[in-house]
Every structure is written in structure tokens, then in C-alpha cells.
Amino acid sequence: MTGRVNTGTKEEPILIRQALPIVPTWGDILNNASQSYRRGEPLHCDGGYIKTHHAQSMPEVLEAMRELEQRDAHLFIDLNVGGGSLGRHQDEVDVWYWQLQGETLWELGRLEACFHLYEGDLLYIPKNLEHKVTSLSPRSGVSFSKGEVLK
Numbered sequence: 001m002t003g004r005v006n007t008g009t010k011e012e013p014i015l016i017r018q019a020l021p022i023v024p025t026w027g028d029i030l031n032n033a034s035q036s037y038r039r040g041e042p043l044h045c046d047g048g049y050i051k052t053h054h055a056q057s058m059p060e061v062l063e064a065m066r067e068l069e070q071r072d073a074h075l076f077i078d079l080n081v082g083g084g085s086l087g088r089h090q091d092e093v094d095v096w097y098w099q100l101q102g103e104t105l106w107e108l109g110r111l112e113a114c115f116h117l118y119e120g121d122l123l124y125i126p127k128n129l130e131h132k133v134t135s136l137s138p139r140s141g142v143s144f145s146k147g148e149v150l151k
Helices: 026-038 059-068
Strands: 014-016 045-047 049-054 073-077 095-101 104-108 112-119 122-125 131-135 139-145
Touching: 026 045, 026 049, 026 073, 045 059, 059 095, 059 139, 095 112, 104 122
Parallel strands: none
Antiparallel strands: 014 122, 045 049, 049 073, 073 139, 095 122, 095 139, 104 112, 104 131
């Protein structure tokens, strides 16, 4: 990413294409999930997707956390093409989502807006904005926030 991203509170979603173009490989991503499991950290599995905590053990993710001035990083792996990994939901804090591998479609509630994310894209979702994420291919990504809120 060139320059700093303004991470202050915003009212509307922001999509930045290829904001973080150097993404971890599938091997790095699966290794991170495996290491989390071996350390006894919770792995959340539901309907074809896996969520881990501590994605910052990948150097690219740690660098992105610093750039975005965020404290938490959760890795999502979704092999359920066409599925909505978490269904419609909203988060209690602002979230930055970095598409690592694959493609997803983000549907944003009251705005009736859709964003098609590709590898390297970064999407900002304001707190309490209802959204649904649908995998268009096997995919992985990282959600960043300033505090633990993802369920």
C-alpha cells in the first residue's frame, strides 16, 4: 500500500482496489490455521468456513495491521462456493476486510450496494452496517478491527 490509509471513523463503506496487492499464499493461509489449532486457539467452523484468531502471525497481515492501525486480525477460509459464510449480520465496530485469495460478493444492507472483491482488495465496513458475504470461489480473507467483536 502506498501512503497511509485514513482509518478514522467513516459513515460509508470504502473499496480500495489492490490496496494490499502482496497477499499470503494458500500455503501460508492454511499453515496459519494449522498453527492456531496446534496452539489450542479456538477454530470456529460452520457451514464450510473456518475462522481463526491471530492471523497476524503471517508477516503480510502484521504489516497490514500496522498500516491500518488495527489491533485484531481474524482469518476466514471459505470453501463453500455460493454460500453466505456468516449470513446477514452487522459488527459492533468498524471493520476493514482484506481479500487474500479468491473472490467474494459483499451485499451491504440499507445502502443496497454490492461490492465484488478480488485478491488484494480492501473494503471498509462502518459499524452496525448490515452485510452479507457470498463466496464466488474458494476464498480467504482477513477482517481487521480495533477490538474483538466478530462472533
